[in-house]
Amino acid sequence: MHVDGVACALFWVCAPVGASPRRPRGSEVADVTRFIERHPAWALLAILAIASLLWLIFAIWPPGLEEAFGRKKVFLNAVFNGITLGGLYFLVASGFTLIFGLMRNVNLAHGSLYLFGGYVGYAISTWTGSWILSFIVAFIAVALVGVVLQIAVFRRMEGQELRQTMVTIGLSIVFADLMLSAFGGDFYQIQTPRWLIGPLELPLATAVKSSGEPVYLQYPIVRLVIFAASVVIGVAMWLGLNRTRIGMIIRAGVDDRDILAATGVRVQLVFVLVFALGAGLAGFAGVVGGTFQSISYGEDTRFLLASLVVVIVGGMGSIPGAALGALIIGLAEQLGSVYIPTYAIAVTFLIMVLVLALRPQGLLAR
Amino acid sequence: MSLTSPAQVQVTSPAAAARRWTARSWPELNNPAAWIVALILLIMPLIANGFFLIEIFGTTMILGIIALSLMFLAGYGGMVSLMQLTIAGFAGYMYAIFGVSGHPNISMGWPWWLATPMALALATIFGTLGGALAVRTAGIYTIMITLAIAAAFYFFTNQNYVIFNGHTGINNIATPHFLNVDWRSDIPFYYVVLAVAALCYLAVEYLSRAPFGLALQGVRDNPRRMAALGFNVNAHRVAAYAFASFVASLAGILQVWNYRQISPGSVGVEGCIDILIIAIVGGITRPVGPFIGALIFVILRTFALDFLVKIGLDGNRFRLLIGLGFLAVVFWSSDGMIGLWERWQRRNRSGAMQAKGTPGHG
Numbered sequence: 156m157h158v159d160g161v162a163c164a165l166f167w168v169c170a171p172v173g174a175s176p177r178r179p180r181g182s183e184v185a186d187v188t189r190f191i192e193r194h195p196a197w198a199l200l201a202i203l204a205i206a207s208l209l210w211l212i213f214a215i216w217p218p219g220l221e222e223a224f225g226r227k228k229v230f231l232n233a234v235f236n237g238i239t240l241g242g243l244y245f246l247v248a249s250g251f252t253l254i255f256g257l258m259r260n261v262n263l264a265h266g267s268l269y270l271f272g273g274y275v276g277y278a279i280s281t282w283t284g285s286w287i288l289s290f291i292v293a294f295i296a297v298a299l300v301g302v303v304l305q306i307a308v309f310r311r312m313e314g315q316e317l318r319q320t321m322v323t324i325g326l327s328i329v330f331a332d333l334m335l336s337a338f339g340g341d342f343y344q345i346q347t348p349r350w351l352i353g354p355l356e357l358p359l360a361t362a363v364k365s366s367g368e369p370v371y372l373q374y375p376i377v378r379l380v381i382f383a384a385s386v387v388i389g390v391a392m393w394l395g396l397n398r399t400r401i402g403m404i405i406r407a408g409v410d411d412r413d414i415l416a417a418t419g420v421r422v423q424l425v426f427v428l429v430f431a432l433g434a435g436l437a438g439f440a441g442v443v444g445g446t447f448q449s450i451s452y453g454e455d456t457r458f459l460l461a462s463l464v465v466v467i468v469g470g471m472g473s474i475p476g477a478a479l480g481a482l483i484i485g486l487a488e489q490l491g492s493v494y495i496p497t498y499a500i501a502v503t504f505l506i507m508v509l510v511l512a513l514r515p516q517g518l519l520a521r
Numbered sequence: 522m523s524l525t526s527p528a529q530v531q532v533t534s535p536a537a538a539a540r541r542w543t544a545r546s547w548p549e550l551n552n553p554a555a556w557i558v559a560l561i562l563l564i565m566p567l568i569a570n571g572f573f574l575i576e577i578f579g580t581t582m583i584l585g586i587i588a589l590s591l592m593f594l595a596g597y598g599g600m601v602s603l604m605q606l607t608i609a610g611f612a613g614y615m616y617a618i619f620g621v622s623g624h625p626n627i628s629m630g631w632p633w634w635l636a637t638p639m640a641l642a643l644a645t646i647f648g649t650l651g652g653a654l655a656v657r658t659a660g661i662y663t664i665m666i667t668l669a670i671a672a673a674f675y676f677f678t679n680q681n682y683v684i685f686n687g688h689t690g691i692n693n694i695a696t697p698h699f700l701n702v703d704w705r706s707d708i709p710f711y712y713v714v715l716a717v718a719a720l721c722y723l724a725v726e727y728l729s730r731a732p733f734g735l736a737l738q739g740v741r742d743n744p745r746r747m748a749a750l751g752f753n754v755n756a757h758r759v760a761a762y763a764f765a766s767f768v769a770s771l772a773g774i775l776q777v778w779n780y781r782q783i784s785p786g787s788v789g790v791e792g793c794i795d796i797l798i799i800a801i802v803g804g805i806t807r808p809v810g811p812f813i814g815a816l817i818f819v820i821l822r823t824f825a826l827d828f829l830v831k832i833g834l835d836g837n838r839f840r841l842l843i844g845l846g847f848l849a850v851v852f853w854s855s856d857g858m859i860g861l862w863e864r865w866q867r868r869n870r871s872g873a874m875q876a877k878g879t880p881g882h883g
Contacts (some may be wrong), residue, residue: 261661261665270737316661317601317661321801321847322848322852323798324798324847325848326844328794328840328847329841329844329845332840332841333841336838385787393744424613427847455677456790460669460672460676466665467662496675497682498681499680500673500676501673501677504669507669507673511657516658
């Protein structure tokens with residue numbers, strides 16, 4: 156055990172954590188039944204939690220509950236904000252988890268890619284006035300940045316996971332400063348197109364008037380559309396990964412890169428493709444974030460934290476895990492900020508601690 | 522300067538053996554450069570004025586201690602923790618909350634000699650718990666979890682007004698006065714910082730050769746084999762976190778005495794990453810690395826603005842400079858300044874042996 160021999164103490168290859176034998180992929184229904192068989196108590200708890208949440212959403216609240224808990228409209232708004240925020244978190248975190256799963260690269264510059272996408276989207280939408288175009292351009296621009304990063308930087312240090320992570324830290328500092336010099340510290344909001352402005356009446360009663368007529372929830376259309384889009388993207392990604400040839404190659408790469416390369420697949424090409432997709436998704440999410448919140452200096456850190464927590468909670472490298480984690484964190488953040496405003500972050504953090512304590516590999520990790 | 526040398530089996534007089542033991546445990550004693558540096562640091566108040574004493578050397582040593590705690594974890598334990606500044610900041614916040622400050626509704630008004638151990642203990646517990654979470658996974662996951670803890674603490678202090686007074690933070694924190702000395706005035710404070718830095722340095726140096734440190738390095742290199750040998754791998758890792766947290770919280774107390782205020786800005790994610798940069802740029806194979814890195818960082822931070830303006834660039838691009846420098850170090854010299862120095866020495870030595878070798882540069 157010679158200490159002198161570890162001059163490169165930082166850069167040894169970390170042993171992969173999830174080295175347990177992989178089980179073949181069954182259908183998801185079988186997974187659920189197996190989970191219920193193995194952990195009846197947890198399953199019961201989950202079912203109860205979901206059932207009570209559904210009841211809270213659909214039922215007209217009895218007066219006692221309104222007194223103790225505040226108005227139902229506030230609660231419903233928080234739930235909807237949480238779900239739509241979860242959609243945004245999913246878009247950011249899915250790219251992060253995809254890159255991590257395949258290349259074992261903890262891309263700590265992911266928040267910068269998000270912010271860059273937001274700025275590009277803002278520039279395009281003010282220049283051309285087209286909201287849709289800003290999505291396309293932001294996706295392509297950030298994906299190109301991802302391609303350049305993968306080819307010029309990460310390919311040179313393949314297998315040195317810690318060193319790659321260090322590089323992403325350095326890059327995030329450089330990117331943040333460059334963007335600060337280009338855009339300053341101002342807040343930018345991307346203009347919502349006219350056809351998406353305004354509320355939509357949802358068939359969810361928030362209260363009953365004295366005349367017996369129910370009052371329905373009004374919710375901004377743009378958020379619902381964005382949420383629907385993130386669901387579509389999530390499902391498309393899941394289908395792409397599980398039902399197509401390229402998805403099969405990517406999954407094989409996640410399981411064993413070397414054997415995949417040995418079968419003749421051009422692994423480097425797959426890496427570039429996945430990095431481009433992951434980065435592009437971050438850019439896309441930047442436009443989404445710029446539309447329903449705003450983008451400014453410092454948002455990169457916020458969304459990096461969100462992706463980290465989502466991925467830690469959901470399971471590293473798993474797309475369904477990212478979806479579940481994003482939903483949980485989005486809901487926790489919004490409900491927390493409504494009901495316990497000065498401790499909202501602590502709730503998010505506690506969820507992470509709880510998951511790490513009970514299931515360190517994440518909820519849906521294989 | 523070898524950190525471990527194989528035990529020599531020789532029969533010598535006890536005095537000689539003791540001398541050799543001292544020399545082996547503390548190689549600094551035989552290194553003239555170490556003595557010179559120590560002497561310069563001791564007589565620094567005669568050379569430097571208040572600005573250099575505190576703003577450059579004091580800050581360097583405080584940041585160096587925090588980075589030293591990271592160096593201990595990363596270099597000997599193989600765990601890159603990004604929450605060391607958070608632990609230091611936690612200690613600072615605890616000192617502000619238990620001690621005396623300009624916010625009587627938050628601070629409890631304990632005297633400094635009670636608030637300091639309390640803050641140290643709480644911050645050590647905080648860091649140990651964080652470490653216990655982080656060791657549940659391994660390798661690069663540590664970075665993610667500790668970064669998440671650091672960022673969560675930053676956002677929490679920012680939005681919590683009851684305990685942490687939100688964005689403003691806590692100001693006008695009282696510093697110790699006793700024996701008729703204001704320990705925050707420049708020269709006494711410099712010596713306090715110097716003493717703590719020296720203690721931490723020697724403690725890390727000592728631990729790296731103590732059985733615990735050796736076991737920790739074994740755990741870093743091959744956890745499975747160490748487990749098979751009967752070592753409790755996770756207990757070693759958590760103990761390393763506990764020690765590193767204590768070191769970091771010492772620096773946190775010094776930090777809060779130095780600035781007399783603490784706010785979310787003191788525990789920001791940028792700051793946490795700066796600590797990593799300091800440790801990496803200095804080199805994480807030796808405890809002296811973080812102090813070298815901190816000196817470079819502080820000098821850059823203090824003078825980069827003037828320098829950049831002088832060569833006709835935007836003075837606000839200081840962080841760009843830091844980021845690019847960090848990238849350069851990660852790309853070309855994997856073990857920082859210490860690595861460069863060792864390579865230079867090696868080249869000199871081989872050059873001398875060949876008698877016509879090119880002199881080393883850079």
